[in-house]
Amino acid sequence: MTRSITQIQQGLADGQFSSVEITQEYLTKIGSFNDTINCFITITDELALQQAQAADAIIAAGKARPLTGVPLAHKDIFCTDGVKTSCASKILDNFIAPYDATVIEKFNQAGAVMLGKTNMDEFAMGSSNENSYYGPVANPWDFERVPGGSSGGSAAAVAARLAPAATGTDTGGSIRQPAALCGISGIKPTYGRVSRYGMIAFASSLDQGGALAQSAQDCAILLQTMAGFDARDSTSIDTPVPDYSAHINQDIKGLKIGLPEEYFGEGLDADVARVIGTAIEAYRKLGAEIVDIKLPNLKLSIPVYYVVACAECSSNLSRFDGVRFGHRCADPIDLEDLYKRSRGEGFGDEVKRRIMIGTYALSAGYYDAYYLKAQQLRRLIKQDYEKAFAEVDVIACPVTPEVAFKHGDKSDDPVSMYLQDIYTIALNLAGLPGMSIPAGFSQGMPVGLQLIANYFEESRLLNFAHQYQQVTDWHLQVPELK
């Protein structure tokens, strides 16, 4: 049950197993472990078997498409027609999406099978998956620890091999951080590369869909289906999608990797630093040239991010008003009471905090001091990367300052939780693509290496990640589930 996407594609093509058989195998495993790991909010077993049956007929007819019959899990932020789409919020607990997100539509067209919808932090706000209406997710490497967030359910499902691969979204690290803490590979593409249509909005100028999988090779296969221009997303970028698997085997000899000194300073756990150092050595042996670079505005990325993200979320989440869909309070006395109690009852604490911070930052008299200032600093952060990419091909650094922490360790103090995002959020502010790949272990828990490339250079990221995975086996390590 540790088959990669490539192996599943091969097995289906050779007739080693049918899609129904393999789908059933995953559903059985989900049935055994979901109570403990809690990585799925909804298990779509009936739909999955129907889709698998249809896929088998298509394969038998010799009309298989790239992902025909391959089971996948989807983060519960992507709207799925006829299937509950909760965003892990009470306010959407009764929401059966009336349409498919573009990403879901593309996977359906490619013939993929949906196993279910994965748990997450409510509205993707969080770094530990503890902010879910459906309860926390356990890290498959140690059930007492968090899987990271916000795509914690997707990361845990793939790490536990309850799904071969999963979709996720990344607003401030929500693919890379859980991928790192669960020991799997995750890619956050360039802003505008994957359509946001039907992906429930948190911070529209930062949100980007991507993939969590067992290897860079599998990430490439998923991204191939997900990426592309979509007229229904006003910030989708109309630029051709390259063949992401085509250049994966290229030699990286002579290419330059930059190590930003700001990512290796105070706050980084010494043992995590050791693991990252070993990974950098592996790249040196692969022939890459390692150079030191500077990203001086990194430390500003946390305040900038929490102003931009909260401001945008306060605006985006105003649509949840208890009128057209979602939770409505009982017996409202007037319209304002309906709005206030529906929202007050429907949103969790972290979501309320962020809505209020955003409302404050956008209110009359404060806009310039907060949102405008943040947008100015965002340009400085972007310029740091521009300077860096004039010198290097890829930036390498840690994903998180420490390995997965225990449930409850940081949930009382929002700011200490926010500081976990220090290495991941600058990239979202700049709109750049990034990856996390397994690079070793510290205290028995996985450590992720982050790779960052220039705009639309996902192929380069996948190439660098795949080359590393050819000479290491960290990505093949699987937790023993009891």
Added chain:
Amino acid sequence: MTLKIEDVRNIAQLARLQIDDADIEQYATDLSSILALAEQMNAVDTTNVTPMAHPLDATQRLRPDEVTETNQRDKFQAIAPDVKNGLYRVPRVIE
């Protein structure tokens, strides 16, 4: 910036969020510490820096003003909390 109880009430009102009285003080503490974090931005002079609205400085696309969606009122209203005769119902707003 330290928020007072009254500030939190005002913000919650602007955001149309019902907050229990028992929780207001905790929100005041948490929101104040988040705003203190945000104030770290003031350490950098940003005079003459153009605000960045889009990572690739893209602008909004326009499309012809044509009907592209079909009417799916029944489907959309099937998930609404309260509808009657094809209309969404809310408490009376006009006396």
